[in-house]
Amino acid sequence: MQKNFDLIIVGCGLAGASLAVALRDAPLALLLVESLPPAHGSVPPVAADAWDARVYAISPANSAFLAEIGVWPHLAGERMNRVRFMEVWERERGHMTFTAPDAELPELAWILEASLMMNELREHLKRQANVTFFSPARPTAFCADSQDADGLATLTLQDEQTLCARLIVGADGQNSWTRQQAGLAALDTPYNAKAVVANFMCEKPHHDTAWQWFREDGILAWLPLPGERLSMVWSAEDAKAEALLALSPDELAETVAAAGGNILGRLTTLTPAMAFPLHSIRVPATVAPRLALIGDAAHGIHPLTGHGINLGFQDAKALATLLRQAVPGQDIGALAFLQRYQRVRREEIVVLQHATDFLAHCFTARLPGLSALRALGLDLTHRLPALKKLLARYAAGML
Ligand SMILES: Cc1cc2nc3c(=O)[nH]c(=O)nc-3n(C[C@H](O)[C@H](O)[C@H](O)COP(=O)(O)OP(=O)(O)OC[C@H]3O[C@@H](n4cnc5c(N)ncnc54)[C@H](O)[C@@H]3O)c2cc1C
Incomplete structure (x- = not known):
């Protein structure tokens, strides 16, 4: 049996779910297809008395986006922390600080759990009249211009249902099935490193400060969480990452506290360490006839700048803005229409991917003299308030 929709979103992670919620008032029939059952999606729910190890820095531009779509005001304030200060260190030699007042922003970012955002997006989707949700469901074939479906795209599911739509959106993560089906190239370069994450209680107050240390053995970030907790992301070569994963909770807390110069006193491990392999994924074309990619399907970026x-x-x-602007009768799957989305997003993606790649390679390279040069670079930038303000506002999405 054939079912018709205006738009099918493949993948209900944070990107796919936020697109669907952003289209809640649009005159479009939406279908979300998610391969995992809701309780086991890419961002599974976390018990109210536990903390999710996946903790993200969300920029002011995106807290504003989540507010616009009605999600932000419903997030539990007691599980979110502002970043008002940030310190970046090169070994112990050079350092740079950013402050929210210097950047003329109320905060540099918000730190919160991925599951907190995902739960609220799911709650919105449950109440949304124009959304059908198939989960668990996995597509097996995609055809962009099917003769049998009047030129619409068709998606065939594992249970052999045929779904038709004017536009398919691939929001299915770094190894995007839709991207592969559409034949869109992706340049996937592994960093041969993993990001090890865990949460800790700290002995001393963090005062809404985030720290990042470029170390001999990787890039260590501490992000402030409420109630004197912190979230750690330690991006390290595979062997170091495996060694961190093998530590007992007490050993991990001791190692992480020492790596941060014990600035927050004694740490206590709250969540077991988890590791994520790191890749840079560049996707030169993010649209094709009847297909658009969003989220990690369209770009993979090192977490050191917190931009994924x-x-x-x-x-x-x-994409939601463009779709809402479509005039009646306009073909929302036409390549020329979708290229407007690609053009709007191109600059930010290219700039941040190149800048993040440069930092990841430059700050992990071990060439003689490079560490001193990096320290000098940080110290010099620290003394240029106008440049620091520009960098902080660009990272916040507020330029
Ligand atoms: C350690 C670490 C720290 C990070 N910190 C930050 C941060 O501070 N700030 C930030 O902005 N980003 C951060 N990121 C990046 C962030 O995690 C990702 O960018 C984000 O999760 C991508 O969301 P997504 O919805 O695009 O993809 P995903 O979360 O991968 O979701 C894809 C969804 O599609 C589904 N799916 C996959 N294949 C199919 C299929 N064939 N059919 C149907 N469904 C399918 C999956 O089940 C999943 O639900 C971090 C990443 C890591 C690893």
């Missing part, structure tokens, strides 16, 4: 889902939310916002 920030780019994904901005993709969702840009």
